[in-house]
Amino acid sequence: MNAVTAQLPALQVVIPLLGAIIAAFLRRGTLAWAWAALITALTPVIAFAQLHQVWTNDTISYRMGGWPPPIGIEYRVDLLNAFVLLLVSLVSTIMMPYARRSVAHEIDGDKQAWFYCMYLLGLAGLLGITITGDAFNAFVFLEISSLSTYVMIAMGRDRRALVASYQYLIIGTIGATLYVIGVGLLYLVTGSLNFADIGTRLAEASAAYPRPVLAGLAFLFVGISLKLALFPLHVWLPNAYAYAPSFATAFLAATATKVAIYLLLRIVFSVYGVAIDLNTLPVSTVLYPLSIAAMFIASILAVYETNLKRMLAYSSVAQIGYITLGIALMNQAGLTGSVVHLFNHALIKGALFLALGAIVYRAGTIKLDDLGGIGRTMPLTFAAFVFAGMSLMGVPGTAGFISKYYLIVGALDAGLWPIAFLIVASSLIALVYIGRAVEVAYFRPIASAPANAKDPPLMMLVPILVLTFASIYFGIDTELSAGVASRVAETLLGGLK
Amino acid sequence: MLAFAPESLVIAALTIPLIGALLIPLFHSAPNARESVTLATAGALTFTVWSLLPHVLAGARPAAIDIAVVPGLNIAFSVEPLGMLFALIAATLWLVTSVYAIGYMRGNDEPRQTSFYVCFAVALWATMGIAFAKNLFTLFIFYEILTLSTYPLVAHKANGEAIRAGRIYLLILIGTSMVLLLPAIAWTWVLAGTLDFTSGGILNGKTTPFALCALLALFAFGIGKAALMPLHFWLPAAMVAPTPVSALLHAVAVVKAGVFTILKVVVYIFGIETLAYAGSGTWLVYAAGFTVIAASLVALRQDNLKARLAYSTVSQLSYVILAAAILTPISAVGAAMHIAAHAVSKITLFFAAGAIYTAAHKTEISELAGIGRRMPCTMGAFAIGAISMIGLPPTAGFLGKWFMLSGAMQTGQWLPVAIIVVSTLLNAAYFLPIVYTAFFEREPAAHAVGAEAAHEHGEAPLPIVIALIFTAAATIGLFLFPEVPHALAKLMVGG
Amino acid sequence: MRDTRRTSKAPLTTLTGKDMRKAALVILIVLVLFDLVVKHHEVFGIDGTFGFVAWFGALACFCLILLALAVGSLLRAPESTYDD
């Protein structure tokens, strides 16, 4: 048993990676789904075991192939990435039962196995980025996850999916390239690829080569910003989310951007922050305006969007703005808000996109104007949408509120009360776009598309309800979300120079 | 009946409406059973809340449930006198309104009655949560639940007007609470390190008078349910809702939740003495006074009965705010008394408006000529409610005004006195014509108004009449026997 | 004068008659002359003087009528003034 425990970090990535390869050989969709579900279900177990270990003991350092860092690749699990690992794996697992019907509905039979293969590959990539302690290794996983994502998006029914995927591919590649340039610069000045190791060497290097160190940060920052869809580098996201298969959208929305944010946190706080006073770096300077722009512009875009998936995609951009705003605040409450919102938003958006997927499944459209009365024909699904939407708005008693509350307190602690107002004001826009959907769904006469719709089968419904419940529940019991997040923030800030 | 521990009664009060809300949809296709569930729930809640009263009067502060959501933010409940009073009003009037609603919803063949009753029960649940909240955070949660659960009731008719009203309702109520109230709560937390309602307040010596002033402004305008101008217009808009909603929620539960919160914030967060000493509450007298007068002036112009009542509500709510802003213990007692007094009287008026709508399908005051002869009980009750609105004895409206005047005169504040004097006249000016029209004007001859309008009718259905006679009697009864609210209000200010 | 006869049943209507006018004059004079007999307890000096109340009553009434006429000329308005 101990032997297994010791190998957990490797298993976390290896299992889905190998699973993906096997999935590619399974011809039948259902079988592939079952396989993928099984593999996915293993990942949170591992993640939880690791989190438990990190919570009670200390950071796990796993030497890939037995090579000691910094020469070998180190898998390094601390509270931050244990938390993100658990989030990514858990949300994916919850979503898996949903996948079968939805994927079968949207993707032709022979391609389904391929889809699951890509999905597992993507999952492995995301988990890999999160778990690895090596900058270049992270790049590799970034590419793995990105490539599989392009494929998944391209498998969408809509022809525009191809364009969206293609555009994402170009942008994603640019981002990855910028990232790798940044890593290269860091390697040049520090001679190391290991995050922790770079961190210890960076202070010295920075004194010697201040410009390249800063340039490295710039490349890393912009590269990661592309992946996490920081405004105005978000434009690939709405289309990618809108035209990808429903399940893929939900999966990506809940996990991909979160992992990118994790990477940003890692670079800023664990690499640069431990070496250089963060206040001298332009991170906050850049993040404040962009975050606020994201919160407002993207939210307003969501208001005028008639395609519900695109609407939620814009909403994601706005929510990412909150998360980056919390990073910009760089204090305990703000950072806690950031991390906890990363968690909460994954649950909320997962629930919302799954609900939309169910609507696609039953009513065949997500054009808001065609969905009159959907709330009455698909009561449970839409009720889930409403409750998750309330969480998105940050209604107190829901998970979304906890994030906003920490962000506001963070802003007030930093003495930036106008920002506190901006946070609450922008969350009001969420009320508008969610409210708009609610109006159509409940108070319009039943339109033709939803007329024959009904709640989806249990396999699909349960994940929706579980995630919705979670997005409410974590507004009341926050030990797992805010409790961990607050310790994460403590650790991140505690390591700062 | 006293066998129950007060703590379990608190929990019961907080779960009964929710259980009701979950049970009601099960009887979707059996209206009689469904309404029985509503009545049973309301009855059980009323019983529970009244059972709590002796404990609270005896000085107990039963607490229940304490969940730390995040450090410092607890969902916790504790019954203090003002909350007790509010819960008593809301629960009792819910029972009455349920009787009324049965008559109204059936009499008017309203659609979607199941969801109507469900939302009603949830709204009452939220009201109980507000009443018994131990701290600002808990109160805030239930405040928002109340908004969200009443939104479907406002938009109930699902026509253009109702949807528009629903939008305004949500935007104003959620908007103010998010943009102003939430920062106010966060700020309070940053300043005081606690959000618990504490006798004497928690902000004494914590910050400058100017900051207190700003914080009070955030609270006063953030609590949009209190309908302080210029954030009042959701209330008239919400009148498109079915009358039981207007009656219980927009004359009692929702709006009273607003002024209740303001009163609680002034008494238990700021502390009357802290505010009075810092002089940070003066502006609120102006704001509330302006609302009292301006809303009355607008009410004068309304021909639609419910719109006039709505503006009257706006005006009367600011009475409570005004009373709180006078910042004396005795005027705070007045504020609490006025919450109770206005509740029973305004619900009577709305009941009457709904009875007229049900029996005669009339909504405009100008159409009411002579209706008092056809519906003597309804219009008699209306007259009693109107007298209470003007604030004359022997009706409940006298009580709140009395203590407000006492507080204002005691501290030599002339503006509140002048406001009350002027608004008394204005109240009379817009209520008396209705009573006159109903009782003394001649009903237009049938041929003059067309066959359709000359609709032969008598009183509204029996449940409606029973409900409104009850509340009208309560309006006088509260004047004659004000001991319970008065004792609770005195306990609130610690006297 | 026909009028006098018709209303003669009412005792005071005879005031309009010529005789009654004379009688009234006599009464007035007699009333004033009584001042010679009856002792007034004076308080302000003037009130004990001969015929004070008589002339004062007439004068007061005269002044009040003048005042009324003045007010009337200023403030009389048609009955329809306030008709809306």
Place this chain on the structure above:
Amino acid sequence: MTTSLLTSPASALLVGALALLFTRGIAHKIILLGFPVLALILVFHAPTGSVTANYLGYALTPIRADALALLFGAVFALAAFLGALFALDRSSTLELSSALVYAAGALGVVFAGDWITLFVWWEIMAIASTLIVVCGGEKAYRPAFRYALVHFLGGVLLMAGIAGEIAMSGNTTITSLKPDSWPRWLILAGLLVNAGAPPFWAWVSDAYPASSWSGMVFLSVFTTKTAAYVLMRAFPGVEGLIWIGLVMAVYGIVYAALENDIRRLLAFVIVSQMGIKVAGVGIGTPLALNGVAAHSAAAVIYTALLVMVAGSVMRQTGKTRMSDLGSLAAAMPLTAFACMIGALAIAAFPLTSGFVSKSMIVDAAAKQHLPGVWIALLAVSAGVVLHAGLRLPWLVFFGAPKPRIAAGDPPQSMRIAMALAAVLCMVIGIVPDGLYVMLPHQVTYVPYTASHVLVQLQLLSFAALTFYLMRDLLKPQPGITLDLDWLYRRPGAWLACGFDDLTAGAWTRLVSGINSKAAWLHDLLVTHHGPTGTFGRTWPTGTMAFWTTFLLGAFLLIAALG
């Protein structure tokens, strides 16, 4: 305690009022007459001393039966009975029921020992009296409305004053006060509104004539007299009241002298009579207060009598304007006779009630060495001939013949009521001791001295002489005399309307402004944020690459500069 509250005369009348609503026919009439009688009996059985109660933490004295209260209680109950008798044929149940409530309110005020109880009954009176005015018919609506507003104004001023007084002194009992603090000024103001003092006196002549022929009897009795009663208790000897009272008295005379409508004329007479009482309160000596008490008691009866006469004329002829009336004495002999008695009483002719009461006030002024006041009161006494004393009976029942009016004396119950009132006026005047023993202060006063009788006869006869000589100048003219109510009925209304239009206009502009701004904002947002807007449309990949580069450059630049 509870039983004594239930058996108080006020409660009895409330029960009667309620019973009246649900009965018809003979039972209706029995209740109408019986309950005032019951109230009268209960007044004399009122528990001596006081009854206390606790309300809202205040110690209340709902019943305090002292000499003054008994006097006013008895008179009010009596007047209620007379009014009910007079109104026996009145068909409006609401008016009669309100009248009993109104009388109950007045009795409640009379027996109230504390300010809160007083205020409660005070407002009950206001509501009930408004209802009585409204029952005067459709034309009564606006006057009733103004009446209600004025009384609610007075009520709220009184309430503010009482609240302040109790909050400051902690004492609820009605005692004599010096107007030396704001609350007390407010109390005084509230009382004076009901007393018909300037600047709010116009409500009397505005509302009373609008009521029905029976309603005005009740109205004339209670509101102003209770105000006088409370003023006596609370503000005796406040000098300002003397001048206010004299102004009221002169105002009443002057306006009555010009008035054409008999009921409006009587309304002015009421104000004028109130003026003398208010002045008496201002003098404030025991003699003056006894005079006010006695005069109030007397005035209740003779004013009621005159109003009954006017009511009879109105009911029988359908006319109230003196320019339309005249020489009614033949057709309505009993009414005419009653009118003469009332006129003599109001003029304080010896052997009538006015003589034995009013002279106490005049004498009190003399005894206090207030020459100006004394002279003014004397002049006012002379001025009575200008209205009710001579002008009214003259123009209505005698005087120049008018086209024949077919009318007779009113029905029996009304005749009995008038006769009873007339007899009372005479009985009090002839045997004043019955009234004097009920007065609050122990003062020996002998009305019938030769000097006193002579003074009064001289005064009245010479005043009458002047009136006779100038009678043509005081012929009834159609029209009204503008009063202080002009201020709120004309400029006030214009101002209100103007303000209303102004604010409505401003509001409309504001709303349309906001709407157009909102529309503009909406358009702007759509241009930029709509699905095809600047931000909303899908950017070409090159643009995205550009922004990426831009951000990279910006970051580097900031880093380099920072």
